[in-house]
Amino acid sequence: MTQPRRGRPGHDQAAVLQTAIDLFNRHGYEGTSMGDLAAALGVTKAAIYHHVPGKEHLLAQALDEALDELDALVTAAASAPGTAYERLRAVVRGAVDVLVAHQPAVTLLLRVRGNSPVELDALRRRREVDARLADLVRAAAAEGSVRADLDPELVSRLVFGTVNSLVEWHRPGGELTPDALADAVTTVVFDGLHAGAGPEL
């Protein structure tokens, strides 16, 4: 057994976590064992357990990586200056940024179905984020800047469904920059596809 990064536990823990997220996404959480993780990292199971108490701890850390970012995003939006419309548009843009920057962790989060206490806790945190997003849609509709003919909860689901669907096809390092992707998403969602529907043409 080799421990090439011994003495750099922080780095090791991050590497273990990112490899675990990758395996969870490819083979499922249930389909991934600590032995698989050790094999992928080229170390023994004992070396893994030196860094993390177990598989469920890795899942919790992975889900927290995505949820902490989304939580920070909606918290910042709640107290930011500007109209509800400006803050909502900034949150949609920020959600694209979070997804691009943390795509493996967000992908894992979106697949969580509540099969364990860790997953149930992640779902609870995700619902809290969703509720605060719906509040922002409601505030924008109340100020008259977002169409009021659609239910705010439904709008929130559609908008963040659009953002979340990026994990299905977006590949890091592709031709599309994160900024161009965020522009495209916010343009379609807020200004619409119809030529002349929005202010940008």
Added chain:
Amino acid sequence: MTQPRRGRPGHDQAAVLQTAIDLFNRHGYEGTSMGDLAAALGVTKAAIYHHVPGKEHLLAQALDEALDELDALVTAAASAPGTAYERLRAVVRGAVDVLVAHQPAVTLLLRVRGNSPVELDALRRRREVDARLADLVRAAAAEGSVRADLDPELVSRLVFGTVNSLVEWHRPGGELTPDALADAVTTVVFDGLHAGAGPEL
């Protein structure tokens, strides 16, 4: 062993298929055995094999259920009267209808990753549908009815990403009728969330 629906093979085959799709969605294709399927239907494995040659055949049938509908939708749109914009808007609406009417099969299709020849064939058919959707977006941009400042392939991915994201939360028989859902999706995608045209607030 009982065979309550003996003599109604068509009905039996449909029931077997829908139960298989449900199990594949809940436990994964790999995580579902023909024994699980027999147990869920309350019959013996031999009775299942009386109706279908095997698990992969069920997967192929399930994916065809969704793909045949989507294929018919884009084929009809290609030869329908009206502008490209009208046909594109009808396709988006139709895609919501297909998703609602065949939600389990569409959910299964969206999870296919190409792990077998059957899955690879489904991915090939899905890419064909996507390409024809992008053609329609391109035609609508060329006629000037859809904004031309966004790449048609990207627009197609975002629009159908929005439609596909419905499988994550839409529950059949809920408060929202299929028509209201299709209205909401087409309104957000084509007209945008921003209240009215004109300068941004």
